[in-house]
Amino acid sequence: MFENIIGQISTVSTIIKEIKNGTLPHSLLFYGPQFSGKLSAALETARSLSCEYKSAEWGCDCPSCVLNRSLLHPHVLMIGPRYFGTEIVASGEALKRVRRLGTRYLFIRAVRKLTRRFDPLIWEGIDNRATNAAPDIVNIENELDMLNPNIELPKDDALEKSIDSITKLSLKVEKKLATNNIAIQQIRNIALWTHMTSTKGSKIIILENADVMQEASSNSLLKLLEEPPDGTYIILITKKRNSLLPTILSRVRQYPFFMRTKEETDLIIEKIFYEKSGSYESLQEYFDSWKDVASLAFKKASQTFIENIFIEDNRWNDPLLEIDKKLNLFSSRENTKEFISVLIDTLHFVLTNQLIKKENNVLNLPEFFTVERINTLKNIASNSFTDFITLNLKPSLVLKNLLYSMREAVKV
Incomplete structure (x- = not known):
């Protein structure tokens, strides 16, 4: 017992x-x-x-x-x-x-x-x-x-x-x-x-x-x-x-x-959650650390999406296909809406905190990823979100255009 x-x-x-x-x-x-x-x-x-x-x-x-x-x-x-x-x-x-x-x-x-x-x-x-x-x-x-x-x-x-x-x-x-x-x-x-x-x-x-x-x-x-x-x-x-x-x-x-x-x-x-415990003084503190990750899967996906903006080869759909496997974006308008919304929030977080360097452990971004470029990407994502809602566009079309537009925006 x-x-x-x-x-x-x-x-x-x-x-x-x-x-x-x-x-x-x-x-x-x-x-x-x-x-x-x-x-x-x-x-x-x-x-x-x-x-x-x-x-x-x-x-x-x-x-x-x-x-x-x-x-x-x-x-x-x-x-x-x-x-x-x-x-x-x-x-x-x-x-x-x-x-x-x-x-x-x-x-x-x-x-x-x-x-x-x-x-x-x-x-x-x-x-x-x-x-x-x-x-x-x-x-x-x-x-x-x-x-x-x-x-x-x-x-x-x-x-x-x-x-x-x-x-x-x-x-x-x-x-x-x-x-x-x-x-x-x-x-x-x-x-x-x-x-x-x-x-x-x-x-x-x-x-x-x-x-x-x-x-x-x-x-x-x-x-x-x-x-x-x-x-x-x-x-x-x-x-x-x-x-x-x-x-x-x-x-x-x-x-x-x-x-x-x-x-x-x-x-x-x-022993129960199989995680290193040293940084937590109490279980209250441990569970509090999860409060902001209710949409953890979408946050991870948004980070993967941003990191893949800088891949310059012919496989530019690969990150979307991988994300779709996890979140069913192409077949779910609700999930696509949530994903773009979280993407905007992620970019806003990076922008407001100026977390643009690799050592910050937020995103693996190139050195030239400046505040100006972050703001540009955020505006692109916001416009895509508006078009998706108001024009009733297909999720796959919106996401592919979003990735393409962002890649064009960050070209040096």
Whole structure:
């Protein structure tokens, strides 16, 4: 049990002991700072309670553990806001760097922490959010099938393209969630679900950032916390314990989580994300470093595009063909629009910061790539963007003309 949790030894030991002794309460509160492993511990608690062999080892092959490892168990529900995008991007990059079972699960779980918030029963009677997100979630699941832990991973190029596609779709879905509240109807839907007959096993509800609940939602939850149906466990998660109503606090057993030490932080970054940890003082700092790379694939593509402006041979379409393989630019107006927009932003960043030398590690640009030339390229890209939108031009035509115009502009 809990082999995937780093740190929090005292709290985790208490939870394990109570699960084994059958004394774990049905209403729990995991509280502590962000990035202290509260959701990971809640998910591991859910897996341990559901394990059909009772051992709940991480590699357990019982049907419940298999489903829980991939966050597919139908008897585990998650609601509440979270930093989905940054975790998905960071996990996807880890899988690109290291093709291991651990990084595969890391990425799959990061994505489903988001998509499982759209389980239809949670949104019944509220709005069309789950319905609107359904097509994108279907596409995400189709892509995730290629990463199934039981089959061989795709080749490097195909894997990277799949991860980028899943990430882009997930960021789109995240915008549809777009709420910092837990609605009263969600609580009512969950309460109704807990009273439905279950064939076997426990039902676990995880409410992340429970402190964002309005008073009406909190009051609706009280009855469920006080008298949960047999086999039902409710795990509240918060970084602001004092923001919860006293009546909520009085109905849960509280489990503290503490800020990870520098040593624990280093271990998580190195062993889970397979990245050098020395420059990060905390997991907060590590995840913050990913906030500005939500469109990482487009940023990388824009840099590749700019660097290839200076290739003066007959293969001038090659960078576009390579970029199209990753981003499907030629067949997607939306992706082409996003790409040119990011290209403009990249050039603006280089221009305003005067980062035009190779040693700046931003772009591999020639010495003669002056501020004036950067500004010229930015204007060309802006004009291309306007033409693409207003004249409804074909993506392939716009991109080829853009590359040609930029190459002409930088000729010495």
